[in-house]
Amino acid sequence: xxxxxxxxxxxxxKHASCRADVSIAGLVREAxxxxxxxxxxxxxxxxxxxxxxxxxPLEGVAMPELWLADALAAHGKPVFRVHTAGSVGGSxxxxxxxxxxxxxxxxxxxxxxxxxxxGNAMWALSVPxxxxxPVHAGxxxxxxxxxxxxxxxxxxxxxxxxxxxxxxxxxACRNPYAHLHEPDWTLEKALESPMMWDPIRFVETCPSSxxxxxxxxxxxxxxxxxxxxxxxxxxxxxxSEPTAFAGREQVSPRAGEMCxxxxxxxxxxxxxxxxxxxxxxxxxxxxxxxxxxENLGFASRNEGWxxxxxxxxDIGGALPVNPSxxxxxxxxxxxxxxxxxxxxAMQVMGKAGEHQxxxxxxxxxxxxxxxxxxxxxxxxxxxxP
Amino acid sequence: MxxxxxxxxxxxxxxxxxxxxxxxxxxxHLNGLLAGTLIGKxxxxxxxxxxxxxxxxxxxxxxxxxxxxxxxxxxxxxxxCVVNVPFLGQKIKLPYVAAQxxxxxxxxxxxxxxxxxxxxxxxxxxxxxxxxxxxxxxxxSLENIAHFRPTGEPDRDMGVEAGAS
Amino acid sequence: xxxxxxxxxxxAQRPNQVGSTLTSVExxxxxxxxxxxxxxxxxxxxxxxxxxxxxxxxxxxxxxVAAVDAIGAWPPIIESHxxxxxxxxxxxAWVKIQTGECDVALVxxxxxxxxxxxxxxxxLQADPYMVTPLWPGFDSLSALQARACLDSNVLxxxxxxxVAARSYRDALNNPIAYAKENVTAEQLLARPYVTAPLxxxxxxxxxxxxxxxxxxxxxxxxxxxxxxxxxxxxxxxxDTQRLGARSMTESFSTAxxxxxxxxxxxxxxxxxxxxxxxxxxxxxxxxMNLGEGTHxxxxxxxxxxxxxxxxxxxxxxxxxxxxxxxxxxxxxxxCTSGPMLQQNLVCVMEGE
Ligand SMILES: [Zn+2]
Numbered sequence: 001x002x003x004x005x006x007x008x009x010x011x012x013x014k015h016a017s018c019r020a021d022v023s024i025a026g027l028v029r030e031a032x033x034x035x036x037x038x039x040x041x042x043x044x045x046x047x048x049x050x051x052x053x054x055x056x057p058l059e060g061v062a063m064p065e066l067w068l069a070d071a072l073a074a075h076g077k078p079v080f081r082v083h084t085a086g087s088v089g090g091s092x093x094x095x096x097x098x099x100x101x102x103x104x105x106x107x108x109x110x111x112x113x114x115x116x117x118x119g120n121a122m123w124a125l126s127v128p129x130x131x132x133x134p135v136h137a138g139x140x141x142x143x144x145x146x147x148x149x150x151x152x153x154x155x156x157x158x159x160x161x162x163x164x165x166x167x168x169x170x171x172a173c174r175n176p177y178a179h180l181h182e183p184d185w186t187l188e189k190a191l192e193s194p195m196m197w198d199p200i201r202f203v204e205t206c207p208s209s210x211x212x213x214x215x216x217x218x219x220x221x222x223x224x225x226x227x228x229x230x231x232x233x234x235x236x237x238x239x240s241e242p243t244a245f246a247g248r249e250q251v252s253p254r255a256g257e258m259c260x261x262x263x264x265x266x267x268x269x270x271x272x273x274x275x276x277x278x279x280x281x282x283x284x285x286x287x288x289x290x291x292x293x294e295n296l297g298f299a300s301r302n303e304g305w306x307x308x309x310x311x312x313x314d315i316g317g318a319l320p321v322n323p324s325x326x327x328x329x330x331x332x333x334x335x336x337x338x339x340x341x342x343x344x345a346m347q348v349m350g351k352a353g354e355h356q357x358x359x360x361x362x363x364x365x366x367x368x369x370x371x372x373x374x375x376x377x378x379x380x381x382x383x384x385p
Numbered sequence: 386m387x388x389x390x391x392x393x394x395x396x397x398x399x400x401x402x403x404x405x406x407x408x409x410x411x412x413x414h415l416n417g418l419l420a421g422t423l424i425g426k427x428x429x430x431x432x433x434x435x436x437x438x439x440x441x442x443x444x445x446x447x448x449x450x451x452x453x454x455x456x457x458x459x460x461x462x463x464x465x466c467v468v469n470v471p472f473l474g475q476k477i478k479l480p481y482v483a484a485q486x487x488x489x490x491x492x493x494x495x496x497x498x499x500x501x502x503x504x505x506x507x508x509x510x511x512x513x514x515x516x517x518x519x520x521x522x523x524x525x526s527l528e529n530i531a532h533f534r535p536t537g538e539p540d541r542d543m544g545v546e547a548g549a550s
Numbered sequence: 551x552x553x554x555x556x557x558x559x560x561x562a563q564r565p566n567q568v569g570s571t572l573t574s575v576e577x578x579x580x581x582x583x584x585x586x587x588x589x590x591x592x593x594x595x596x597x598x599x600x601x602x603x604x605x606x607x608x609x610x611x612x613x614x615v616a617a618v619d620a621i622g623a624w625p626p627i628i629e630s631h632x633x634x635x636x637x638x639x640x641x642x643a644w645v646k647i648q649t650g651e652c653d654v655a656l657v658x659x660x661x662x663x664x665x666x667x668x669x670x671x672x673x674l675q676a677d678p679y680m681v682t683p684l685w686p687g688f689d690s691l692s693a694l695q696a697r698a699c700l701d702s703n704v705l706x707x708x709x710x711x712x713v714a715a716r717s718y719r720d721a722l723n724n725p726i727a728y729a730k731e732n733v734t735a736e737q738l739l740a741r742p743y744v745t746a747p748l749x750x751x752x753x754x755x756x757x758x759x760x761x762x763x764x765x766x767x768x769x770x771x772x773x774x775x776x777x778x779x780x781x782x783x784x785x786x787x788x789d790t791q792r793l794g795a796r797s798m799t800e801s802f803s804t805a806x807x808x809x810x811x812x813x814x815x816x817x818x819x820x821x822x823x824x825x826x827x828x829x830x831x832x833x834x835x836x837x838m839n840l841g842e843g844t845h846x847x848x849x850x851x852x853x854x855x856x857x858x859x860x861x862x863x864x865x866x867x868x869x870x871x872x873x874x875x876x877x878x879x880x881x882x883x884x885c886t887s888g889p890m891l892q893q894n895l896v897c898v899m900e901g902e
Contacts (some may be wrong), residue, residue, distance in 0.1 A: 001652050002649045002651070012816075020393055021393075023679065024678070040503045042628070054611075054887070055611030055612055056604075056605050056606055056611075056633065056674075057605060057606065057611045058611070059678070060397070060399050060674065060678065061674060061678045061682075062604065062606040062671065062672070062674035063604065063633055063634060063673075063887070065589045066675050066788070066791055066887065066888040066889075066892055066893060067675065067676065067677050067678070067787045067791050069789070069791055069893075070685035070790050070791065070792055070795070071891070074788050075788070075789060075790045075796075075802075076787055076788075076789075076802065076803065076806055077787065077788065078785070078787060079786070079788045079893065080632075080638065080641070080642070080786075081632055081633050081634055081638070082631070082632060082633075082642075083614070083631055083632065083633035084630055084631050085612055085615060091630055094443060095630065095642060095645070098645050098646060098648075098649050098651075099645055101649045102645050102646075102648030102649045103552075103553075104645060106647065124611050125482070127797050129405070129610065130407070130526065131407050131411065131415060131525060131526050131527070132437070132526070132527055133495075133496065133497055133498075133526075133527035133528055134496060135483045135496050135497065136529070137466065137468050137470075137483040137496075138470060140466070140468075140470065141440055141468055141483050141496075142788050144466030145463075145464035145465055145466050145483075145484070146464070148464050148466065148509070149463075149464045149467065151510075152464075152509060160479050187751065189409075192694075194469060195467065195469055195480075196468075196469050196470050197467065197468055197469070197470065198466055198467030198469070198480075198504070199405050199466070200466070238628050238629070239627070239628060239629075239632065240599075240618055240623055240626060240627055240628070240629040241618070241623050241624060241625075241626040241627075242444030242445065242618050242619050242623050242624065243444070243615060243616075243618065243619070244444070244493060245433075245443065245444045245446075245493065246431075246433035246434070246435065246437060246491065246493040247433070247493075248493075253626075254625065254626055256683050258625070259626075289729065298894055307491035327685050341792075343521045369616075370612065370615050371615075372815040373615075373618070374629075393769060395679060395683070397678070397682070397683050399674070401606075401609065401666055401667060401670060401671055402666065402667070403608075403609035403666040404569075404664075404665050404666070405609070405665070406570070406571045406572060406573055406662075407571075407573070408571065408572055408573035408575070408576045409571065409576070410573075410576060411573075421856065435720050439619065440573050440575035440576065440616055440619050441573075441575070441621060442575055442576075442579055442619050442621065444619035444620075444622070444624070445619065445622065445624040446622060446624075447582070447583065447593070447619075447620060447621060447622030449579065508731070513715075534600065
């Protein structure tokens, strides 16, 4: 029923802990200009803009898409803002794709960004709420007990998180845009990294980054006339569930499982482990790689950590995960999900450069947010569905 | 261009003052804390007991929670982490344990601090009890409880789903 | 691709009030349950949920996350959130239905405008380098716009007072309106300025509110409502925000959106305009060529109750209700966002 949609341009900024050389608008425009150049179109060719970012208090600008209208040359155009917590970069790309699939616009520019250095992220993410108990433990304090639950139930050895960290940091060295370029990590050294939120070591946590990602999406009619590689959107899926309720499964949330099942069904995938060539998965703490491998239906329950140990998720493995270095190497919150979606597109477009997976035809982008409760995913391919 | 070449950054502190509402559904829970009693609420639809009664609703059933239920004061650690990161405004000595505690009679765990034992001795399934601050420091807040400490009872078997909720 | 026919089939709003002690979840839960009960449908029939709200109004990052508690998101649901008015969430839901992925969508929004200094909070929407540090406030920016309109003879203070008097009188018939008064323009003009040239009655009253609207496609809509309010056209556009770079005496983005939504194709019986300031209603009417035959804001509009981030969706609810009741056949709902009518969403709905 719906029209087809293709990614025809991808652009991202150089990510860094502080991009003091650009304003928020300059950061966004850096990614946009690269995406437009990649698509070989001008900003006037864009019909509508869909923009996403995580909480506004991170930069101290409320609904910044209003002010950014100038930087995006959006005067007289539709600008639409999405905010779905950490999954926002993924949800934003999906909302943008739906504008195309619904036949409303032929060319849509979508952007995810965060300039965390412009505000105080640690403050913005843990404003103390009256009447409760401020345990002051941050995001790691929230997710580390869940990781402990996974380790206990799966029997995973304690070095698996460090293995993922070393893999992602090593992969990031092949990605010129990645925030962290730390080529010297070894498993031995990683295991000596201090425990931040036991059982999570420092090396197993993501950095805080400034950065942006932009994608140019086109309808089938326009994409067919457009020269250059394309990533066709085969399926999109979103699911949400409440943060906390009695008996909630937090290690492998039902919303994530349902989202993946929906994605595979819509994309005609019956054996994801076999049919998917590369996965860009939202892994802000290293242990989430094996956890999400299970939640997504790649690995069976309690087996995800074995995939890490066996090198299946390495570049060169059967299912490379985060060849870009992933969130573990670059985390501008509001852009992180779109970076996963965009990197998946780059893989099937053959544009991933040094971290290209040879012959990648089908890839997924994955994002999650909140208390592991908001999920957004897409499946892209170099061929039409 | 370096910072010396021009104005690269502008410091602009933003302050906004809000009136935070606890909401009427939290009244009995907060009054309980003022009296040193832990009061949760039962969902009239699924019968599960929420402590604290988060926003006064059962997120599964989209129903306003019903009867008050006294829970605890003892509980069991369902999972935990050991925090080694100094946070802005943090008043607690490092390292410390932030644990999910399932109070007796409640169906959902809540996060609080574990003290009066070595971080390395904290276990999933460990039994704990609250240590209240001096009554003169009390307000309508879970901060009335300084921390939880081990009771010395035998551990509870939390099963293979430990840490799941 | 041919457009699917989509209609509003039910609405629910809570009475607008000042200084509510309810949490956002407690504000939202009753309107969601009410709109579902009105339709008598299973919660699982709702294929998509979309929420509009603003973190800075609640003073808490990720404040919308708690709202998921109010909607019974179990088993997990397909859901999204916009940082902005619920009317934009409605637009996202309309897009979703157009893809064919779902037939019924529930849209909701909440605005606790009185829990913080809303004039200062909305100031944070301005250019963070050049404008926000001056802390002009939202009212002052709107006053600049009103002054420009007065000085270029686009309107008079008496025109503005007429808008307010009509709104306050119409609100007498609206049980959920907050401010209401049987008053004339002459009486209002005798009152003092608050931010010259704006008097108190020229500025929308910040209130706490929440609302919910259900959209449905084709036969699903016909099965759910006796007289659905069919969306015939919907579009939104943005202007530059820069104070010196755009005309303050007209609303370009409104004119474009209205044209795209087909406003001029036929007579409009009722127009619910989201105009938080009296002069802005006049600018909107001019941008959309709304004439004498159109009843503007029979609800009293955002002037008498302005729950920021919910006031635009409230216009949709009010306009749709006038179609449900048969009192209007062709209606317009409008939502604005940003300082001085920067972004505008226009929708035309019809009864069958
Ligand atoms: Zn329940």
